[in-house]
Amino acid sequence: MESLLKSIPGTVVFQDEILLTGKDTDSHLRNLEEVLKRLDRIKLMVFPDQSLYCIRQRLTSSRCKEAAWRSRRVSQAQSSRVCSERTMQAQPGKQHSSSPGSKEELSKLESRYLFCGNTLKITRDFSSNLGISAIIWEAGLVLCSFFEQEKISFSGKKVIELGSGTGIVGILAILLGGEVTLTDQPIVLNQIEFNIDKNIPAAIKQHSKVSALRWGENQDQFPTDYDVILGSDIVYSPQDFPSLLRTLRHLSNANTVIYICSKMRESMGAMNFHNKLVPQHFNSEIVHRNEDKEINVYKVTKKGPSVVGQPQV
Numbered sequence: 001m002e003s004l005l006k007s008i009p010g011t012v013v014f015q016d017e018i019l020l021t022g023k024d025t026d027s028h029l030r031n032l033e034e035v036l037k038r039l040d041r042i043k044l045m046v047f048p049d050q051s052l053y054c055i056r057q058r059l060t061s062s063r064c065k066e067a068a069w070r071s072r073r074v075s076q077a078q079s080s081r082v083c084s085e086r087t088m089q090a091q092p093g094k095q096h097s098s099s100p101g102s103k104e105e106l107s108k109l110e111s112r113y114l115f116c117g118n119t120l121k122i123t124r125d126f127s128s129n130l131g132i133s134a135i136i137w138e139a140g141l142v143l144c145s146f147f148e149q150e151k152i153s154f155s156g157k158k159v160i161e162l163g164s165g166t167g168i169v170g171i172l173a174i175l176l177g178g179e180v181t182l183t184d185q186p187i188v189l190n191q192i193e194f195n196i197d198k199n200i201p202a203a204i205k206q207h208s209k210v211s212a213l214r215w216g217e218n219q220d221q222f223p224t225d226y227d228v229i230l231g232s233d234i235v236y237s238p239q240d241f242p243s244l245l246r247t248l249r250h251l252s253n254a255n256t257v258i259y260i261c262s263k264m265r266e267s268m269g270a271m272n273f274h275n276k277l278v279p280q281h282f283n284s285e286i287v288h289r290n291e292d293k294e295i296n297v298y299k300v301t302k303k304g305p306s307v308v309g310q311p312q313v
């Protein structure tokens with residue numbers, strides 16, 4: 001599907017899910033129509049709530065849905081069943097998911113991953129229109145694998161995660177010893193809390209905190225002494241880059257280690273962010289690269305003298 005939709009502006013594909021945007025409402029709708037046309041060519045249907053995410057331009061999910069319904073490429077009758085099957089097919093290998101059950105169960109789908117000896121049970125909440133926040137992004141999985149491969153420990157570290165989504169990365173960081181604050185936009189916090197409840201034993205629950213943090217808006221309510229900042233697939237919206245950088249600058253000091261794991265989508269400015277914008281204030285190096293998936297893990301530290309020795313994580 002990635003190659004089928006590759007040349008459409010503002011469109012990215014994650015496994016069987018499509019993320020779509022446009023410079024303005026008209027171009028957004030044009031991109032959507034083009035996506036639907038090409039899917040139709042190969043007789044693929046789309047489920048707007050679960051497989052097609054329209055971001056930006058205030059194109060509400062219902063307008064996207066309307067366009068999809070209009071083009072008759074949506075199957076309502078089968079959507080729940082396919083939704084379960086789709087998740088089961090989505091990440092073979094390390095993962096399996098819950099089998100179809102009641103309607104309520106179907107709106108919350110659990111997938112399981114094994115990292116660093118921990119089985120993570122991650123639930124995606126389809127009932128609250130969370131859009132891209134209800135996807136477990138490949139970059140998140142790559143960052144978890146990186147922690148495993150590099151035997152990263154967060155023991156005794158004060159950690160904050162930006163754009164946690166389902167919370168998979170922050171949850172692993174708690175299980176690896178960190179005192180972790182998982183953050184995202186307010187609407188996403190219930191999903192994160194749900195996943196923390198499912199994965200973090202009561203004995204270490206106090207090592208987790210969930211807070212609303214909107215980049216560029218309320219970072220000043222957070223401290224500036226984090227040892228580690230984490231972010232997976234948070235670099236995809238050029239309009240948000242200045243706010244994201246402002247947030248990173250506020251939260252970090254010269255001893256903070258920042259791991260950002262990014263899918264290198266050229267059309268969404270990832271190269272510009274990492275190669276031009278980040279280096280204005282930070283040192284940055286690629287510490288892991290997944291060539292097939294075009295995903296890089298960057299280790300980033302703030303420019304300037306360190307307070308006590310060099311950053312260590």
Ligand SMILES: C[S@@+](CC[C@H](N)C(=O)[O-])C[C@H]1O[C@@H](n2cnc3c(N)ncnc32)[C@H](O)[C@@H]1O
Pocket residue numbers: 132133135136137138139140141162163164165166167183184185188213214215231232233234240243
């Ligand atoms: C592509 S998802 C990645 C989710 C998760 N980190 C993962 O790898 O699966 C990006 C996340 O960033 C959050 N986000 C986007 N813009 C944001 C902003 N301006 N402030 C705070 N969070 C934001 C979204 O709500 C979403 O959960």
